[in-house]
Amino acid sequence: MAPLYGALRKLRSRNILQFPCISCCRSLASVTKSHKTPPLLYHANKKISHLIRIGRLSEARALFDSMNQRNTVTWNSMMSGYVHRREIAKARQLFDEMPQRDIVSWNLIISGYFSCRGSRYIEEGRKLFDEMQERDCVSWNTVISGYAKNGRMKEALKLFDAMPEPNVVSSNALITGFLLNGDVDSAVESFRRIPVRDSASFNALISGLVRNGELNVAAKILHECGEGDDGKDDLVAAYNTLIAGYGQKGMVEEARCLFDEIPDYQGEDGNKSERRFRRNVVSWNSMMMCYVKTGDIVSARELFDRMTERDTCTWNTMISGYVQVSDMEEASKLFIEMPSPDALSWNSIISGYSQNGDLGLAKDFFLRMPNKNLISWNSVIAGYEKNEDYNGAIELFSQMQLEGERPDRHTLSSVLSVCAGLVDLYLGKQIHQFITKIVLPDMPINNSLITMYSRCGAIADACIVFNEMKLYKDVITWNAMIGGYAFHGLGSEALELFKVMQRLKIHPTYITFISVLNACAHAGLVEEGRRQFSSMIKDYGIKPRIEHFASLVDILARQGQLQEALDVIKSMPFKPDKAVWGALLGGCRVHNKVEFAQLAAEALIRLEPESSAPYVLLYNMYANLGQWDDAERVRVLMEKNNVKKQTGYSWVDS
DNA sequence: GTAGGGTTAG
Numbered sequence: 001m002a003p004l005y006g007a008l009r010k011l012r013s014r015n016i017l018q019f020p021c022i023s024c025c026r027s028l029a030s031v032t033k034s035h036k037t038p039p040l041l042y043h044a045n046k047k048i049s050h051l052i053r054i055g056r057l058s059e060a061r062a063l064f065d066s067m068n069q070r071n072t073v074t075w076n077s078m079m080s081g082y083v084h085r086r087e088i089a090k091a092r093q094l095f096d097e098m099p100q101r102d103i104v105s106w107n108l109i110i111s112g113y114f115s116c117r118g119s120r121y122i123e124e125g126r127k128l129f130d131e132m133q134e135r136d137c138v139s140w141n142t143v144i145s146g147y148a149k150n151g152r153m154k155e156a157l158k159l160f161d162a163m164p165e166p167n168v169v170s171s172n173a174l175i176t177g178f179l180l181n182g183d184v185d186s187a188v189e190s191f192r193r194i195p196v197r198d199s200a201s202f203n204a205l206i207s208g209l210v211r212n213g214e215l216n217v218a219a220k221i222l223h224e225c226g227e228g229d230d231g232k233d234d235l236v237a238a239y240n241t242l243i244a245g246y247g248q249k250g251m252v253e254e255a256r257c258l259f260d261e262i263p264d265y266q267g268e269d270g271n272k273s274e275r276r277f278r279r280n281v282v283s284w285n286s287m288m289m290c291y292v293k294t295g296d297i298v299s300a301r302e303l304f305d306r307m308t309e310r311d312t313c314t315w316n317t318m319i320s321g322y323v324q325v326s327d328m329e330e331a332s333k334l335f336i337e338m339p340s341p342d343a344l345s346w347n348s349i350i351s352g353y354s355q356n357g358d359l360g361l362a363k364d365f366f367l368r369m370p371n372k373n374l375i376s377w378n379s380v381i382a383g384y385e386k387n388e389d390y391n392g393a394i395e396l397f398s399q400m401q402l403e404g405e406r407p408d409r410h411t412l413s414s415v416l417s418v419c420a421g422l423v424d425l426y427l428g429k430q431i432h433q434f435i436t437k438i439v440l441p442d443m444p445i446n447n448s449l450i451t452m453y454s455r456c457g458a459i460a461d462a463c464i465v466f467n468e469m470k471l472y473k474d475v476i477t478w479n480a481m482i483g484g485y486a487f488h489g490l491g492s493e494a495l496e497l498f499k500v501m502q503r504l505k506i507h508p509t510y511i512t513f514i515s516v517l518n519a520c521a522h523a524g525l526v527e528e529g530r531r532q533f534s535s536m537i538k539d540y541g542i543k544p545r546i547e548h549f550a551s552l553v554d555i556l557a558r559q560g561q562l563q564e565a566l567d568v569i570k571s572m573p574f575k576p577d578k579a580v581w582g583a584l585l586g587g588c589r590v591h592n593k594v595e596f597a598q599l600a601a602e603a604l605i606r607l608e609p610e611s612s613a614p615y616v617l618l619y620n621m622y623a624n625l626g627q628w629d630d631a632e633r634v635r636v637l638m639e640k641n642n643v644k645k646q647t648g649y650s651w652v653d654s
Numbered sequence: 655g656t657a658g659g660g661t662t663a664g
Contacts, residue, residue: 049655076655083656107656141657148658172658203659237660244661285661292662316662323663347663354664378664410664 037071045073052081076104083112088121107138114146122150137167144170148177153186168194172204179208184217191221202238210245218242219258236262240282247290255290259283285313292321316344323352328361347375354383359392378410385414390422409439416448425456443469447476454484475509483515491523510542517551521558529555546572550579557587562596578607585617594621605641612638612645 037045044067051060064070064078075098082091095101095109106128113125129135129143140163147156156177160170171194178187191197191205202225209218222238239262246255265278284307291300304310304318315338322331335341335349346369353362366372366380377400384393397415400407407415412435419428432449435441441449446469453462466473466481478501485494498516501508508516513536520529533552536542549572556565565584569576581603588597601614615638622631638645 045655052655073655078655080655102655104656109656111656136656138657143657145657167657169658174658176658198658200658207659240660247661280660282661287661289661311661313662318662320662342662344663349663351664375664380664382664408664414664 037073038069041067041069041071041074045071045077048074049077049080052077052084057081057085072098072100072102072105076102076108079105079108079112083108083115086112086116088112088116103132103134103136103139106132107136107142110139111142111146114142114149122146122152126155137163137165137169141167141169141173145173145176148173149180151177151181153177153181153183168196168198168201172198172200175201175204176208179205179212182212184209184212184214188217188221197225199234199237202235203241206238207241210241210248215242215245215249215251215254218245219254234277236277236280236283240280240286243283243286244289247286247293250294252290252294252296255287259287281307281309281311281314285311285317288314288317288321292317292324295325297321297325297327312338312340312342312345315339315341316348319345319352320348323348323355326356328352328356328358343369343371343373343376347373347379350376351379351383354379355386357387359383359387359389372405374405374408374411377405378408378414381411382414385417385421388421390418393418394422394427406438409442409445412439413444413448416445416452420448420452420455423456425453425458428452428456428458443472443474443477447474447480450477450480450484454480454487457488459484459488459490473506475506475512478506479509479511479515482512482519486515486518486522489522491519491521491525494519495523495525495528508536508540508542510536510545510548513542514547514551517548517555521551521554524559526555526559526561544572546574546577546580549574550577550583553580554583554586557584558590560587560591560593562587562591562593566596566599576603578604581607585614589617589621592621592625594625594627597621609641610643612643615643616645 044063048060048063051057051063060078060081064074067074075094079091079094082088082094091109091112095105098105110125110128113121113128125146126143129139132139140159144156144159144163147153147159153174156174160166160174163170171190174190175187178184178190187205187208191201194201202222205221206218209215209221219242222235222242225235239258243255243258246252246258259279262279262283263277284303288300288303291297291303300318300321304314307314315334319331319334319338322328322334331352332349335345338345346365350362350365350369353359353365362380362383366376369376377396381393381396381400384390384396393414397407397411397418400411412431415431416428419425419431432452435445435449439445446465449465450462453459453465462481462484466477469477478497482494482497482501485491485497494515498508498512498519501512513532516532517529520526520532529552533544533548536548537544549568553565553568556562556568562584565587569580569584581600585597585600585604588594588600597618601618604611604614615634619631619634619638622628622634
């Protein structure tokens, strides 16, 4: 008896056998039945399911239509193709047309309805379930998991209690459902109530806990897993999930501890050990990803080199690691070396070159890529936008639509930034219209809209978007609006909004303070500016960047406090850049402080010898003061340095 | 042919 019991346990843990239930007997019956199927029909059925598996649905349908003999399996296979594609109407049509239905037909159509979004479909699925004459445990599991996946736990639990024989699959579905709703306690309780847990029980619980940020609970459960768990010898997937979860939070050390806990058995001659709980390729990939996420490319590479078995994901992770640290040479080396690059590999390389400013290579790879997808288009469009080749971005955007690729929120967000860069309000409004037609504007999209409108001079439209966001705002939203006000010289509005933000206890970022300081400059508030500058450091622990110093210099210089501004420049821990000297020079012009102007202009000329602006400014100042000798000296210097005066241009589109 | 779950790109 004992060996038989052991064999049963082994089968169970491999998901071949579960709780005793009708479906097992039924599936055995259908196996024997398939032997009676005429060979031609049997092969045609196999062909249909193969075509569906590789995603060639229309070919499968053509074959289905051409068959002069079909059995229930034929109809069911065809139906499953539509169910997978969420084409529920077509699946339903087959269901209604088929001459004979078995339990699988019913289960299929019900699962189809439950995997469609919208309560309409769920009700229809439920109606069919209620109409069933005979149900097996798959029917129950389908409906329970259907409710759970849609977050409707009340109905799921009711059915769970009503089912004739509870089984581990439905319990697992409940766990997933609870965690989808963030109900950690109920999930853990359901888990504890399962008499014999399998590996999917652990996976469902651990992955849900990780998604809810409950890493400590997950680790505890994983370590206390006990006797009576069929899944306990196959916990590697759950370990992998938690490793990845730690990686997401940057907790590399915890991840490494877990990784080291998984045995790395390799039998003699490098053969894989019989033991099932051992590191697999996903464990290595996940651990590598942790290092990649924290920018520790050396440790990631170390693991990569130690791996005896690599899959596409391994290569892609390593490539994306090099992309992140801008080592495109190594990234493309791996890309060439890897056995069969997939869409993800191509896209990593494309976005890598895009982000690192090599648009030519990005487009080269993009054009050579065999099956471009939405992400490929988005990567290359974002690259053009980031590198300020706005017209190139727009060209790609229209090209993409000509080729039948539908833009999504990522595309549209990039295109909005393009409109902002081009200062093209007309185009921006068109894109806004387009957006409302095809996606629900979410936070990132709304944020891009605010930036676009304010950069294009339509501050009122920016306000409308901002106010429509009501409760759903993040720091970026606030930064965009405050920055918009500051950009338009509406200093007091910007400061007022900043106060509201502080009252709501939203933590500002360094970007917020760039806008706040700019607002102070525009509003002529010297004391307020100094106060905000030190509040940034003291109250919020934000280290001032050179942009903040530039703003502070701007604030002081505009008010004619040029000596104070110069003191700031001398005391700051950065080498003053164009913006800093530019701010000083701007103040000098307004207040006719020629001695400071000379200092600032000379510094600017050293930084950018080809720019005519500082020469012109200095020349005009001397001229205004009647110091014609000095003015002439500037003009000669300009000629000597071969600088041409550029014709002015306005950057505001009418 | 139907039910529960792990890693990578914009």
